[in-house]
Amino acid sequence: MTPPVEPEDENYRPRLIRSYTITAGRTAATVELPMEATLRLQAGAEAPMLSPSAAQVLEVCDRRSVAEVSALTQMPIGVTRVLLGDLIEQGLIRIQATITEKSSADERLELIERTLRGLRNY
Amino acid sequence: MDYETTKAQRAAASTKIVIAGGFGVGKSTLVGAVSEIDPLRTEALVTNESEGVDDLSGVPTKHTTTVAMDFGRLTLAEDLVLYLFGTPGQRRFWFMWDDLCRGAIGAIVLVDVARLDESFSPLDYFESKGIPFIVAVNEFDGVPRYPVEEIAAALALPDDVPIISLDARDREQAKGALVKITEYALMRLRESLTVNAN
Numbered sequence: 001m002t003p004p005v006e007p008e009d010e011n012y013r014p015r016l017i018r019s020y021t022i023t024a025g026r027t028a029a030t031v032e033l034p035m036e037a038t039l040r041l042q043a044g045a046e047a048p049m050l051s052p053s054a055a056q057v058l059e060v061c062d063r064r065s066v067a068e069v070s071a072l073t074q075m076p077i078g079v080t081r082v083l084l085g086d087l088i089e090q091g092l093i094r095i096q097a098t099i100t101e102k103s104s105a106d107e108r109l110e111l112i113e114r115t116l117r118g119l120r121n122y
Numbered sequence: 123m124d125y126e127t128t129k130a131q132r133a134a135a136s137t138k139i140v141i142a143g144g145f146g147v148g149k150s151t152l153v154g155a156v157s158e159i160d161p162l163r164t165e166a167l168v169t170n171e172s173e174g175v176d177d178l179s180g181v182p183t184k185h186t187t188t189v190a191m192d193f194g195r196l197t198l199a200e201d202l203v204l205y206l207f208g209t210p211g212q213r214r215f216w217f218m219w220d221d222l223c224r225g226a227i228g229a230i231v232l233v234d235v236a237r238l239d240e241s242f243s244p245l246d247y248f249e250s251k252g253i254p255f256i257v258a259v260n261e262f263d264g265v266p267r268y269p270v271e272e273i274a275a276a277l278a279l280p281d282d283v284p285i286i287s288l289d290a291r292d293r294e295q296a297k298g299a300l301v302k303i304t305e306y307a308l309m310r311l312r313e314s315l316t317v318n319a320n
Binding site for chain 2: 100
């Protein structure tokens with residue numbers, strides 16, 4: 001196994017190399033993670049040894065969305081989802097509710113009404 | 123855990139509206155006009171354009187390309203954040219749209235009157251998926267202004283789809299478009315509930 005390429009290397013092509021290696025070949029996150037879903041650190045969770053990429057994701061994810069974590073870490077959205085899925089499975093973070101296919105009409109209604117109130121006052 | 127806490131945890135903490143339209147029609151401009159942060163960019167890796175995205179099997183080859191999506195953020199309340207996602211304009215990246223649109227309140231289709239034909243496919247997409255959408259005509263400087271009724275006719279818009287004109291650079295007008303799509307989505311949902319109840 002080759003050692004990780006250091007970012008100092010001028011030929012380093014972070015995105016391609018990372019996406020090929022850091023998820024150990026996995027392509028699907030273990031939990032559903034919509035682009036807009038907000039992540040929260042779990043209080044009191046003890047962080048185990050994490051890969052540098054996972055640690056980077058953990059560092060920036062609190063109160064941010066999946067898309068923001070992807071943008072801030074400059075990792076593709078698919079890679080970001082796999083890493084976030086791992087952190088959720090390890091109990092280090094949780095995902096806050098969003099509207100999904102499974103949401104009830106009442107939940108949708110409540111969300112759209114809150115959004116409308118918020119936008120009018122924005 | 124008391125009831126209020128449970129309820130607060132169940133309530134959605136974030137939501138999104140999709141900004142669609144042809145390449146260069148002003149999607150990023152509109153997002154930037156209302157976003158509280160400088161718009162951010164997320165990318166997906168595309169390994170085989172004809173088969174859609176598989177952004178992790180990305181063996182680095184010349185066939186790997188990236189598709190970028192710009193988005194903005196509006197904090198609407200202490201417990202609610204709205205994200206605006208611009209869709210990738212090029213037709214070959216449309217497989218990303220399902221991902222972007224899942225769970226969205228609705229979509230704003232931005233239209234450039236000089237290139238109306240570029241709007242047909244986005245309109246077809248949202249109609250076929252049953253996603254509420256409005257049409258917003260972006261009035262660039264120097265572009266002849268047509269009455270929105272004429273544009274609606276040229277686009278063969280269904281009668282109930284709202285159409286507005288705006289300057290995508292203007293914060294208040296961009297915000298007005300967001301209010302419009304949210305009102306429309308709310309009306310559509312209430313109507314569907316009434317139909318189901320009867």
